[in-house]
Amino acid sequence: MKPKILAQGAEAIITQDQDKVIKLRTEKSYRLPELDQKIRRQRTKSESKLLTKAAEIIPVPKILKTNNTNSIEMQHIPGLRLSEHLDTLENKNKIAKTIGTQIAKLHNADIIHGDLTTSNMILSEDHQERIDNNQTTSSTSRASSDIHSASEARSEITEPKAREISPQKLFFIDFGLAFIHKHAEHKAVDLHLIKQALEAKHTIYSEELFAALLKAYTKEANNAEEILKRLEQVEKRGRYKQAY
Numbered sequence: 001m002k003p004k005i006l007a008q009g010a011e012a013i014i015t016q017d018q019d020k021v022i023k024l025r026t027e028k029s030y031r032l033p034e035l036d037q038k039i040r041r042q043r044t045k046s047e048s049k050l051l052t053k054a055a056e057i058i059p060v061p062k063i064l065k066t067n068n069t070n071s072i073e074m075q076h077i078p079g080l081r082l083s084e085h086l087d088t089l090e091n092k093n094k095i096a097k098t099i100g101t102q103i104a105k106l107h108n109a110d111i112i113h114g115d116l117t118t119s120n121m122i123l124s125e126d127h128q129e130r131i132d133n134n135q136t137t138s139s140t141s142r143a144s145s146d147i148h149s150a151s152e153a154r155s156e157i158t159e160p161k162a163r164e165i166s167p168q169k170l171f172f173i174d175f176g177l178a179f180i181h182k183h184a185e186h187k188a189v190d191l192h193l194i195k196q197a198l199e200a201k202h203t204i205y206s207e208e209l210f211a212a213l214l215k216a217y218t219k220e221a222n223n224a225e226e227i228l229k230r231l232e233q234v235e236k237r238g239r240y241k242q243a244y
């Protein structure tokens with residue numbers, strides 16, 4: 001299979017070569033060449049550093065290789081890009097909760113994503129397959145099982161249910177604008193960005209989705225109270241800017 005271009009953004013070309021994705025930051029002719037090289041090197045290094053850090057906390061693509069200059073090779077995540085599928089998924093509120101929990105986990109490690117949109121999230125296909133397989137396996141095993149005791153019978157009944165409610169594996173990608181900071185202001189801006197992204201792309205569901213996201217975030221995040229207070233201020237500033 002020939003490598004194929006997945007996306008060509010303002011900054012980089014993203015190519016898929018079988019189970020690998022290569023993100024290549026291309027030359028920008030409007031920048032002075034020396035400065036351009038410096039910026040591309042700095043962003044490539046920063047993205048790979050933050051991807052590595054985030055990998056310890058939430059699902060993100062694993063880095064396979066980087067030249068620390070302009071390219072990062074990472075694991076390809078087969079699945080659904082959330083921007084295109086969220087509206088049609090039955091469990092969208094649960095996914096919104098997962099988004100909230102995962103943002104909180106990043107923030108607890110002082111990782112600010114910087115570009116939280118549903119285009120930068122992939123619901124992994126692997127996991128969906130696993131759920132289907134489990135359901136098939138469990139119904140077969142139930143049919144052929146010989147149950148010896150009441151406790152075994154109980155576990156036979158509860159097990160498949162537990163799998164049904166297991167959270168979807170949601171990958172966050174694109175750490176190109178990410179940075180480390182402990183201040184609540186940056187965390188509030190991150191939340192404001194995902195709120196705006198939901199309003200823009202998933203308009204009819206955005207209110208309930210953001211409510212579910214924020215509830216889960218509040219449960220998980222350290223210092224949630226201060227961050228939410230900041231969020232209110234960020235939003236007031238936003239409204240002020242729009243009105244004038």
Ligand SMILES: Nc1ncnc2c1ncn2[C@@H]1O[C@H](COP(=O)(O)OP(=O)(O)O)[C@@H](O)[C@H]1O
Nearest residue numbers: 006007009014021061075076077119173174176
């Ligand atoms: N590891 C990956 N696995 C699968 N698809 C990816 C992966 N990385 C990027 N993509 C796809 O390429 C698109 C652009 O990549 P991204 O890192 O978001 O670059 P940009 O900075 O240009 O937005 C993503 O929205 C996604 O569709």
Ligand SMILES: [Mg+2]
Nearest residue numbers: 115119120174
């Ligand atoms: Mg992106």
